[in-house]
Amino acid sequence: MPPIIEFKNVSKWYGEGDSRTEVLSNINLTIEEGEFLAIVGFTGSGKTTLVNMMTGLLQPSEGEVLYRGQPITGPAPERGIIFQNYSLLPWYTVFQNVALAVDEVYPQWSREEREAHVRKFVEMVGLSHAVDKRPSELSGGMRQRVSIARVLATDPDLLLMDEPLGALDALTRGNLQDEILQIWSANRRSAVLITNDVDEGIYMADRIIPLDPGPAAGLGPEFRIELDRPRDKTDMNHDPHFKRVRTEILNYLVQLGEAGKQQSDASLTLPDIQPIKPGSRSFVSKWRRA
Amino acid sequence: MGQHLTESPVAPAPKAPLAGLGRYLPARAKVGRQLPGMARTLGISLASMAVFLLLWQMSASYLYGVEASARIERTVREQGPEAGAQMEACIASGDVSCKPNTLPFPSEVLHAAGLLLADHREISAKKAEFNTETAELNVVRAEQGLDPIVYTGRPSFVDQIGTSLKTVAVGFLISLLIAVPIGIIIGLNDTLRIAFNWMIQVFKPVSPVVWLLLVFMIVKTLTLGSDSDTSFLISCISVGLCSMWATLVNTSLGVSSINKDYLNVARVLNLGIGKKIFKVILPSAIPVIFTGMRITVSVAWMVLIAIELLAQSPGLGSFVWEEFQNGGSDSNAKIIVAMFVIGLVGFLLDRIMFWVQQRVSFEKAVG
Known part of the structure; x- marks a missing residue:
């Protein structure tokens, strides 16, 4: 059986000629069925480009990305993605946002079935009380929960997560990590987590691959995490295997960082920071309901 | 909206995002800030309307004067001083036949608005009367497949x-x-x-x-x-x-x-x-x-x-x-x-x- 995702000598660049910037260079990667893979890397190293080629939102400039042995030609709901910035549609309620996905993926179901399905997943992420609220009325953590429910409700074969918890506070982050793991372990789909937090990667994944800093980033050596599931954050901190793997990965990344500093003469890669402005929208919807 | 936030129609104190602020302000203070804002808008608007009407009145009376004297002069020049005196008296009496034709006074405009409304009532009454009169005939015409007669007045x-x-x-x-x-x-x-x-x-x-x-x-x-x-x-x-x-x-x-x-x-x-x-x-x-x-x-x-x-x-x-x-x-x-x-x-x-x-x-x- 072919692996769920396979990258074969994939390179990706933007622009042509003198303005050509190579983001990823010669990537070879295999993701097995049922595996939880984490890719860690510095911001701006091309992690989002990598995951977007798995969704099909981007096409490789060279080489090919295979999904179950077939080249990926475009996005499909079977490869669900949780975006870093939630990407909820602000004019829809929580219910409608999830329903948009469910209606698209299960057109053959009856209205009642689809509605029940939406409610089930909204409940699963603990937002039943907010089902008729709009994204602007929710906190960052709640919005990301909606985004998770939207993806999970379509029952994807492969769950892609592009720094899903990057914009959240530590506490919410920890809770959502557990929730994602719980849902993932329930049906053991394949999953890819993009993150810049090594601890998060170790806690959640079976395998960690660092992405060297761009431009022209390549993949580093893989690190297997052989910790039993379910993992416990507190116990894990004292586990010798955890300590060793963590040190190894951090050392590797630190070395990369040092090397990057020595190499870099003028070209700085700015961090990819998106402002989140919840204020103005929630203001209006509050007023409109008043 | 160039004016105050407090007087704009879209800004009744939002609950959620500013709820934190509300804790530090007594409820009365918020209402108190809003009311003078509205009173201020109303006051300024009324005052500027008064100034507008005053300026209008002044320019209308200036133009009226210019038009009136021109008219008297012309009459004197064309028909002699006697007719000029008559014209002056006529204008002073406010008679319609010799009224100087220029920018109307605010009071005239108000009066004209009343006339237009009265005219509308009159025409509506006529129309209603016409419709009741032709109702029967129109039924007959409809049966014959003819277009109904409609009111075609002004x-x-x-x-x-x-x-x-x-x-x-x-x-x-x-x-x-x-x-x-x-x-x-x-x-x-x-x-x-x-x-x-x-x-x-x-x-x-x-x-x-x-x-x-x-x-x-x-x-x-x-x-x-x-x-x-x-x-x-x-x-x-x-x-x-x-x-x-x-x-x-x-x-x-x-x-x-x-x-x-x-x-x-x-x-x-x-x-x-x-x-x-x-x-x-x-x-x-x-x-x-x-x-x-x-x-x-x-x-x-x-x-x-x-x-x-x-x-x-x-x-x-x-x-x-x-x-x-x-x-x-x-x-x-x-x-x-x-x-x-x-x-x-x-x-x-x-x-x-x-x-x-x-x-x-x-x-x-x-x-």
Whole structure:
């Protein structure tokens, strides 16, 4: 059986000629069925480009990305993605946002079935009380929960997560990590987590691959995490295997960082920071309901 | 909104985002801050209205004086001092026959408004009477397959407002039917945007009068042989063509500047083109589209008067023109009444559009 995702000598660049910037260079990667893979890397190293080629939102400039042995030609709901910035549609309620996905993926179901399905997943992420609220009325953590429910409700074969918890506070982050793991372990789909937090990667994944800093980033050596599931954050901190793997990965990344500093003469890669402005929208919807 | 936040119609203390602030302010303080704000707006508006009326009164009386002395001088020059004295007495008595014809006084305008209303009541009564008289006959005619007899008397001022509103509504609808679909298409497609761009840039600044002539040329040819009245058709199509540009430009802008994240959601879910447009692109563009539609409505109302005037189609424009041509003693006052009515109706239309915009869009409209 072919692996769920396979990258074969994939390179990706933007622009042509003198303005050509190579983001990823010669990537070879295999993701097995049922595996939880984490890719860690510095911001701006091309992690989002990598995951977007798995969704099909981007096409490789060279080489090919295979999904179950077939080249990926475009996005499909079977490869669900949780975006870093939630990407909820602000004019829809929580219910409608999830329903948009469910209606698209299960057109053959009856209205009642689809509605029940939406409610089930909204409940699963603990937002039943907010089902008729709009994204602007929710906190960052709640919005990301909606985004998770939207993806999970379509029952994807492969769950892609592009720094899903990057914009959240530590506490919410920890809770959502557990929730994602719980849902993932329930049906053991394949999953890819993009993150810049090594601890998060170790806690959640079976395998960690660092992405060297761009431009022209390549993949580093893989690190297997052989910790039993379910993992416990507190116990894990004292586990010798955890300590060793963590040190190894951090050392590797630190070395990369040092090397990057020595190499870099003028070209700085700015961090990819998106402002989140919840204020103005929630203001209006509050007023409109008043 | 250039004024205070507290007096704007869209800012009644929002609950959630500013709830934190509320804790530090006693409830009374908030109300207290809002009330003087409203009183202040009202006070300033009333005061400026008084100044406006005063200036009007002063300029009217100055112009009246100039016109009166010119008239007396002319009479003296042409008919001798005796006739001049007579004319002076006549003007002083306020007789209609020798009233100087110039900018009317505010009181005259108010009086003319009353006259127009009275005229409307009279005409409505006549119309009602006519309708009851012809009701039986019309039943018979309908049975015979003949057109019913309708009242064809002079329309009142209020009827003219109604006709104008009808024209502008049809014109607005025409502009929406043209501008929104084209705006969406050229917003989605780069090639078509370039193809349409020169057209928009060149035709946008064309004067309503020229549009009217263009429409006249086309409609005249298309309706050859039919003896129906095409003036209404011509004026509403012209209004639509003049006013659609703002909606067209804003729709294409709103559609083309949609947040990439929303499009990615649509792509990942493999939404069909229809669903993509109606569930993702349009909702996201609606605030911008509605801003364009508000401009369209105000432009439509503005050009309507000029177009009606030229197209001889009934409505406020032709009312103004007829009054000007009549040159009756109260014509000028009636024209000023029409001016205020036109302004107020335009203001109301804009408020209605603003209200609708608030209802349908997820973002706050700025008005």
